[in-house]
Amino acid sequence: MILNNPNINNMSNLDKFRQETKEWLDKNCPPSMRSGADPKIPVDEVWGGRNAEYKNPESKLWLDRMGEKGWTMPTVPKEYGGGGLTKEEVKVLNEELFGIGAKQPLLSFGIWMLAPVLLEYGSEEQKKEHIPKIxxxxxxxxxxxxxxxxxxDLASLATxxxxxxxxxxxxxxxxxxxYADKADWIFALVRTGPKEPKHDGISFLLIDMATKGVSTKPITLISGKSPFCETFFDNVEVPKENLIGELNAGWTIAKKLLQHERAFISNFGLAAGMGSKRDVVSIAKKHLGEENGKIKNNFYRSEISSHKIKEHAFGLTLKRAGDEGGKASATASMFKLYGTEHNKKRHELMVAASGINGVAWDGDEFDDDDKxxxxxxxxxxxxxIEGGTSEVQLNVISKRVLGLPSQ
Ligand SMILES: Cc1cc2nc3c(=O)[nH]c(=O)nc-3n(C[C@H](O)[C@H](O)[C@H](O)COP(=O)(O)OP(=O)(O)OC[C@H]3O[C@@H](n4cnc5c(N)ncnc54)[C@H](O)[C@@H]3O)c2cc1C
Structure with missing residues (x-):
């Protein structure tokens, strides 16, 4: 029990928090949810929800434990089911999670996009109803x-x-x-003021996907997967209590949510580049060879070095922005633009360095990593493209960050 630990008495509050966190993680993070897990144990991508299925029961256990603690959204106040942690404590928590190579317990549009705007624009009842479940x-x-x-041109929407x-x-x-076909609820922009100017006639509505008249149809991507859907609303009755904010004031909420989405997406490039098993240097070494610990090809060595330097600088900039408050704002467009273009470049480098294996699709001559x-x-x-295209981000940056006139 933590209070009986004599080493804790002389510690600062943050050191105590670190110690308690370490002990909690040690006890509660299941073995297959941390680094060094048996590779034969199936790995789940956990999105939660009413219909979630788990190949590995420890995925569910890890989600339940982290969810109960509120640590899937550690800064959210405890009254809404969050961890109620300070920014400094969250940093410690993340370091400790990283230290044991803990798997992310939950991937969630609710966490990345909806909950932050509910906290800002939702009524007390709406926050208490939806945030704990997220x-x-x-x-x-x-x-x-x-x-x-x-x-x-999102504001021209017609639903x-x-x-x-x-x-x-x-x-x-x-x-x-x-993932509309897997989701339980949808946060949707709808037109409630057909006669108003287009930005002034939009509302932000929450709709239960199980409501009569809601249907979805999957769309297949070039990657062969199908996370996308068309979603249809056919005379769907939605209770008025599901309106967030004022009627016809949804555009402001929509834009704020996009800022949270963009801030989240901007991390892709970095998250993928650091600590990822798909590392550009190892892939280049695997396919181009290695000499004295270096990639055995001058051209790729130089390209990858320059890419890694940019990645490091981007990581530090993101960290600084986070340390300085990291509130969602139009600057998220700068990070989204840079992070996503960087992630594309990183994958292009890996594919190019892989030679013919870089276009592996199926067949025994390629391994799973290549495919x-x-x-x-x-x-x-x-x-x-998602969360607004790079061109749209450039428009936002020029208008809202640089203050340039729009035509
Ligand atoms: C992986 C992925 C996931 C997505 N998930 C979702 C989701 O869950 N929910 C959802 O609602 N949507 C989702 N989207 C849709 C996404 O938000 C739209 O694709 C995106 O906003 C672009 O809209 P569009 O496809 O209609 O392209 P368009 O708006 O038709 O754009 C076509 C081209 O014209 C350019 N263009 C358009 N207007 C301008 C302008 N003013 N200035 C300069 N260039 C311009 C664009 O940059 C683009 O190159 C997703 C998209 C992707 C790729």
Whole structure:
């Protein structure tokens, strides 16, 4: 028991927190959820939700334990199910998790996008209803923004929600809805003011995917996978209490959510580059050979060195932004632009250095790492599109960060 540990008495609060965290993780992080796990044990990508299935029961155990502690959203106040930790404590927690190579307990659009805007714009009832379920991974969310005619020009969206008294009646279609077929709820932008100027007639609505009239249809990607769906709303009745913020004031919430999404996506390049088993240097060594510990090819050695320097500088910039408060703002567009373009470049380097193996798809002559790399490389193409394209980020940066006039 931590209080009986004599070494703790002379420690600062943060040192005590580190010690307690270490002990808690030691006891509660299951063996297969940390580095050094038996490679034969199946690995789950945990998204939670009503219909989640787990190949490895320890994935669920790890989620439950971290969710109960509120550590899937450590800074969120305890009253909403979060960890209630300070920024400094979160840093310690992350260091300790990293130290044991702990697997992320939960991947979640609820955590990355919805919960932060609920905290800012939701009513007390809405926060208490939805945030704890997000933190515990009980409800899986998807994002209903894009429509067939509205992507970059998102404010032109046409899915309409009519006031029918106690409820809204929603009709229309969303597209590119990632994992809509697996999600329990959707946060959607709907048109509630057809006569208002386009930005002033949009509302932010939460819709249970199990409601009558909601249906989804998967779309296949070039990577062969199909996380995308078309989502249809056919006379869907949605309770008015599911409206977040004021009627027709959804555009402000929509933009704030995009800033959280972009801040999250900007980490892809970095997260993929650091501590990833798919490392550009090892892949280059594997396919081009190694001499005195170095990649045996001058051209790739120079390209990869320059890439790694940029990656390090980007990592430090992200860290500094985080240390200085890291609030979601238009600057997230700069990080999103750089991070996603960097991640694409990184995968292009790995594919090019792999030679013919860089286009491995199937067949016994290629190993699984090569086949997975090809798919991952194709997936990175979507990084600079999702959450707003690179061109859209440039527009946001010029207008909102640099203050340049728009035409
Ligand atoms: C991997 C992935 C996951 C996604 N997940 C979701 C999701 O879960 N939910 C969801 O709602 N959407 C999702 N999307 C959709 C995504 O938000 C849109 O694809 C994106 O906003 C671009 O819209 P669009 O596809 O309609 O392209 P368009 O808007 O038609 O753009 C086509 C091209 O024109 C350029 N362009 C457009 N307008 C301008 C301009 N003003 N200035 C300069 N260039 C411009 C664009 O940069 C792009 O190159 C996802 C997309 C991807 C790739």
């Amino acid at each position: 933190i515990k991974g009980e409800i899986r969310w998807c994002q209903g923004y894009s429509e067939p005619g509205s992507g970059s 309409k929600a009519e006031d029918i008294g106690e409820k809204f009646l929603v009709n229309g279609q969303k597209v590119w809805t990632s 997975n790399l090809t798919r991952a490389w194709l997936r990175t193409k979507g990084n600079s």
